Amino acid sequence: MNSLNVNLAGLVLDNPIIPASGTFGFGYEFSKIYNINILGSIVLKSVTKKKLFGNPTPRIAECENGMLNSIGLENPGVKDAVKKIFNLKKIFKKKVVASVAGFSKDEYKFVTEKISKIPNVGIVELNLSCPNVEEDGINFSSKKRSVISICKAVKSVSSKPIFAKLSPNVTDITEIALAAQGADVDGITLCNTLLGLELESKTGKPVLPRKIAGFSGRAIKPINLRCVYQVYKKINIPIMGVGGVQVAEDILDYMSAGAVAVQVGSENLVNPMVCQKIIEDLPKKLREYRIKNISDIIGRSHR
Amino acid sequence: MKQNFFHIALNKKIAKNTFFMILEGRLECVLKPGQFINIKIDGFFLRRPISICDIYRDSIIIIYKIFGQGTQKLSEFSKGKVLDILYDLGNGFNLENAYNKNVVLVGGGVGVSPLYFLAKNIEKNCKSLKVILGFKTKSEVFFEKEFKKILSIHNKDDSFELNYVTVVTEDGSFGSKGLTTDVLKNLKHDYYFSCGPKTMLRAISNLGKDGEISLEERMACGFGVCMGCSCKTLYGNKRVCTEGPVFKSSEVIFE
Numbered sequence: 001m002n003s004l005n006v007n008l009a010g011l012v013l014d015n016p017i018i019p020a021s022g023t024f025g026f027g028y029e030f031s032k033i034y035n036i037n038i039l040g041s042i043v044l045k046s047v048t049k050k051k052l053f054g055n056p057t058p059r060i061a062e063c064e065n066g067m068l069n070s071i072g073l074e075n076p077g078v079k080d081a082v083k084k085i086f087n088l089k090k091i092f093k094k095k096v097v098a099s100v101a102g103f104s105k106d107e108y109k110f111v112t113e114k115i116s117k118i119p120n121v122g123i124v125e126l127n128l129s130c131p132n133v134e135e136d137g138i139n140f141s142s143k144k145r146s147v148i149s150i151c152k153a154v155k156s157v158s159s160k161p162i163f164a165k166l167s168p169n170v171t172d173i174t175e176i177a178l179a180a181q182g183a184d185v186d187g188i189t190l191c192n193t194l195l196g197l198e199l200e201s202k203t204g205k206p207v208l209p210r211k212i213a214g215f216s217g218r219a220i221k222p223i224n225l226r227c228v229y230q231v232y233k234k235i236n237i238p239i240m241g242v243g244g245v246q247v248a249e250d251i252l253d254y255m256s257a258g259a260v261a262v263q264v265g266s267e268n269l270v271n272p273m274v275c276q277k278i279i280e281d282l283p284k285k286l287r288e289y290r291i292k293n294i295s296d297i298i299g300r301s302h303r
Numbered sequence: 304m305k306q307n308f309f310h311i312a313l314n315k316k317i318a319k320n321t322f323f324m325i326l327e328g329r330l331e332c333v334l335k336p337g338q339f340i341n342i343k344i345d346g347f348f349l350r351r352p353i354s355i356c357d358i359y360r361d362s363i364i365i366i367y368k369i370f371g372q373g374t375q376k377l378s379e380f381s382k383g384k385v386l387d388i389l390y391d392l393g394n395g396f397n398l399e400n401a402y403n404k405n406v407v408l409v410g411g412g413v414g415v416s417p418l419y420f421l422a423k424n425i426e427k428n429c430k431s432l433k434v435i436l437g438f439k440t441k442s443e444v445f446f447e448k449e450f451k452k453i454l455s456i457h458n459k460d461d462s463f464e465l466n467y468v469t470v471v472t473e474d475g476s477f478g479s480k481g482l483t484t485d486v487l488k489n490l491k492h493d494y495y496f497s498c499g500p501k502t503m504l505r506a507i508s509n510l511g512k513d514g515e516i517s518l519e520e521r522m523a524c525g526f527g528v529c530m531g532c533s534c535k536t537l538y539g540n541k542r543v544c545t546e547g548p549v550f551k552s553s554e555v556i557f558e
Contacts, residue, residue, distance in 0.1 A: 025528040029545075033304055033526075045530070053533065053540055056558070058521035060531040062349045062373065067523060074530045074540065217348050269524040270343070270350055272306065272389070 003293040004282055006040070008261050009161040009186045009238050011095055011122045013040035015282065016251060016294060017275050020242050020263035021046055021099040021127060021165075022071065026084045030268075031091045034276050041094055043263060044085060046101035046127040049110055051077035061198045061207045066217025066244075067266055068196050070210040073101050073130055078111045085118050095122025097163070101130055105146075105153050113157040124160050125240075126150065126185075129167035129192035130214075141167045141192075144179040151183035161186035163240060168220075168227055169195050177231040187238040189263070190227045194220055216266040218244045225257050232258025232299055246274065248281035255294065256301045304526045305332060305391045311384045312362065314377075319442040320369040321413060322378050326386065327362045334358050335395030336421035337498075337517055337549045340365065341525040343387040347373045350389065352525050354417040354498070354517070354548070363390065366416035366445070392525050393548050396496055396515055401425040404493040409483050409507060411437045411499020415446055417517060421496055422453050433490060434468045437483035437499065441476035484510065501557070508552040516552045518543050 004015035019030070021043040030036050054074030061068040075081060085098060098115045102108040108126065116124050128141035128150060140146040147164065154162055164180040166173065168191035177188050193214025198207045206212075221244025228241045241259030245251065246267050254262040267274045282294070291297055309328030317323045326340075334355055340363060341350040351373050357364040369375050380386075398421075406429040408418040415436050426432050434450045447470050454467040469486050470478030479486075484506045487495065495514035497507050504516045520532035520543040527545035534543055535556040541547060 022530075023528060025530075029304075029527045053535065054530065057532065057534070059533075060349070060521045060523045060529070062347060062371075065348060067348050069523065069529070069531065071530050074533055266348075266523070269529050270348060272304070272524070272526065 003295070005293070006260050006295050008240070009123060009163070011041070011161070013261060014094075015040045015279055016255065016259075016261040017279050018043055018097065018240070018261055018263045019268050019275055020265035021125065022069075023265045023268040026081070027088050027092055027096070030272070033272050036091070037093055038279050039094070039275055040261060041097050041122065042092065043097040043099055043125055045075055046073055046099040046130065047075050047078050047081040047111055047115060048073055048101050048103070049078055049107045051075065051080070056209045058208060061213070063196065063198055063215060063217070063219070065219035066215055068198050068208060068213040068215055069193070070208045070213035072210070078114050082114055082118060085115070085121060089120040092120075096120055097123045097125050099125045099127050099165075100154075101127040105150050108150050109153045109157055112154045112162075116158040116160040121160055123163055123187075124154070124158055125163045125165050125189055126154060127165050127192070129165055139167055141165075141176055142170050144176060147176055147179045148183045151180050151185045155184050163187040163189050165189035165192055167192045168223055173227045174230050174234045177235055181235045181237055185237065187240065188231060188235065189240040189242060190231060191224045191243060194223065216243070218246060220244045221250060225253055228254055228259050229257040229301060233302060245278075246271075248278050248285045251278060251282065252285060252289070252297060255297050256299070258299045258302070260298055304389055306387070306389050307331075308385050309363065309388050311380055311382055311386065313382065314380055316378075317366070318445040321443065321445055322367055322369070323356075324365050324367065325359075325362050326365070326388065328388070330358070330361045330363070330390075332391050334363070334391060336398070336424050337395035337417055338391065338393045339525070339548065341389040341392060342377065344373050344376050346376065349373075349523055350525065351377065352392070352522055352544070355420055356416040357420045357423065363388075366413060368413040389525060393544060394546065396421050396517070396549050398425055398428070400494055400515065401429040401496075403428070403430050405429070405431045405491065406433070407487060407490055407492040407495045408432070408434045409437070409487055409495055409497040409499070410435070411483055411503040412439070412443065414497075414499030414517070414519075417498050418496065419446060419449060422450060426453055432467070433492070435483045435486045435490070436468065436470045437472070437503065438470070438477070439473050441472060444470060444472065444477050482506070497552070504552070505557040508555065508557065514552045515549050516555065517548045518550060518555070519548065
C-alpha cells in the first residue's frame with residue numbers, strides 16, 4: 001500500500017492536498033459539494049482584526065490560462081471568524097490551517113493570538129503577501145525587515161506552528177525566506193499570486209478598478225515551482241507549495257522540488273471537484289512511477 | 304450546486320449578438336426562476352455565468368449576449384457539443400411575493416431572459432401581470448411574442464393583449480421611445496421583478512416601490528467561495544452568486 005501521509009511541521013496529514021486560502025471560504029460551501037474530510041487539511045480565508053468589505057467590483061478578470069483577483073481581503077473580522085472556524089469542527093474532523101492578514105504588526109499579533117487558540121487550528125499561515133490592499137501591490141513580504149518583525153511578533157503569541165506565505169514579486173525569494181526562517185517561523189508557503197494587469201482591448205484601460213491585481217491559475221505553476229526549488233536548497237524548515245495545480249502530477253512536481261504539502265488554489269473555483277480528483281488519482285500515479293511513500297520524493301529534484 | 308455535462312440541442316441567433324441555447328442533460332433537481340448556470344468554455348479559465356430563461360423537462364434554456372471572447376466562442380458551438388455546467392446556483396426570485404398582486408416584470412436587454420421563466424411560474428398566482436421590455440434599438444429586441452403568448456393565456460381577453468407587453472427602445476426604432484422606468488412610473492402596480500443593467504436597476508429602485516432585482520457581477524466560482532461578486536446591502540455584504548442574484552431592491556446599496 002502506497003502511503004500518502006506527510007508530516008507538516010509536526011502535523012500528520014492523511015495526504016498532502018490542501019485547498020489554498022481564498023479559494024475554499026471557511027469550508028462550509030464545499031462541504032455541500034463533496035466529502036471535505038478526504039482533504040489533508042484546508043487553508044481558510046484570510047482573517048483581519050475588523051470586518052472588511054474589500055475592493056470595489058469588478059474584482060475578477062479572465063486572463064490567458066489564469067485569472068486576476070482583486071478581492072481585497074473581504075472577511076467577517078476575527079470575532080465572527082473565530083466562531084466560524086470553531087464550528088467547522090462539526091463538519092471537518094481534521095486540523096485546519098488558519099490564514100491571518102493585517103495592515104500592521106500589531107494587527108497580525110492580535111489576530112494570531114485569537115486564532116491560534118482555537119482547538120481545531122493546527123497551523124497559522126501568515127498572509128504577508130496579499131497584493132490587493134496597498135497601492136500597486138506593495139506588501140509586507142517584499143521587505144526583509146517587515147517580514148522579520150511580523151514573524152517575530154506573531155511567534156511570541158502563537159501556540160501553533162507559523163507558516164509565512166510569501167510573495168513571488170521580489171528580486172530574490174530565497175533572501176525573504178531566509179529572513180522568515182531567521183525570525184523562527186516553522187515553515188514557508190510559496191507563493192501568493194503574481195502581480196498582473198489586464199486591459200480592455202477596445203479602450204486600452206485596465207479591466208479592474210484597482211488596475212493591478214493578483215494573477216493565479218495554470219500559467220503561474222513554473223514560476224512558483226521554481227521558487228520552491230530555489231528556497232528548498234537554502235532553508236531547513238518545511239515548505240508548502242502552491243500555484244497552478246490542476247492534476248496529480250503537479251503535486252509530485254512541487255514535492256520533488258521540496259514541498260512537504262501542496263495547496264490547490266484557483267482551480268477549486270472553476271473545477272470544484274479538483275481536490276477530490278487529485279486525491280483519487282494520486283495512489284495510481286505513485287504506483288505508475290514506483291513511488292512507495294509520497295514523502296520519499298520530497299526534495300528529490302536536488303538529489 | 305450541481306455539476307453535470309449537457310449537450311447543445313440548439314444554439315440560435317434571435318437578435319443582434321443575442322443567442323438562444325437549449326442544453327439537454329440530466330437535471331436531477333428543480334431549478335427556480337432567477338437562478339443561473341456557470342458554463343465552462345474550452346480555452347477559457349473562468350466559467351461564464353448565464354441566467355436561466357426556461358426549463359423544459361431535463362433541458363435548460365438560456366439566452367446570452369456576446370460580450371467578449373468567451374461568449375463569442377459559445378456562440379460558435381454547434382449542436383451536439385458537450386458542455387461542463389455548474390447549476391442550481393443562486394437564490395432566485397421569491398415567487399410568493401407575486402401572490403394576488405398586480406405585478407410588473409421589467410427587463411432590460413439580455414436581462415429580459417430570466418423574467419420569462421418567472422412569468423411562466425407566477426402568471427397563475429398574481430392578480431395581474433404586465434411586462435416592460437427595454438432595449439437599445441430594434442435589432443436587439445427579442446421575446447416580445449413569447450411574453451405575449453404567456454400573458455394572453457393568463458389575461459384571456461386577447462383584444463387587450465398589447466397592453467400587457469410594452470416594448471421600449473432608447474432610440475425609438477421599435478415600440479415607444481424611452482426607458483423602462485418611463486413606462487413603469489405610469490403603470491399601477493403593487494410589486495415588480497426586474498433584471499437588466501445596473502443603471503436601470505438603480506433607476507427602478509429609486510422609484511421607491513416594492514420589488515426585487517436580479518444583479519449581475521463578475522464572478523470566479525459562482526458558488527460562494529471566492530468573494531469576487533460581493534455587493535453592499537443594508538444588512539451587510541452579500542454575495543451576488545449565493546445570497547443573490549435576486550435581492551429586495553430596497554436593501555441594495557448602489558454605489
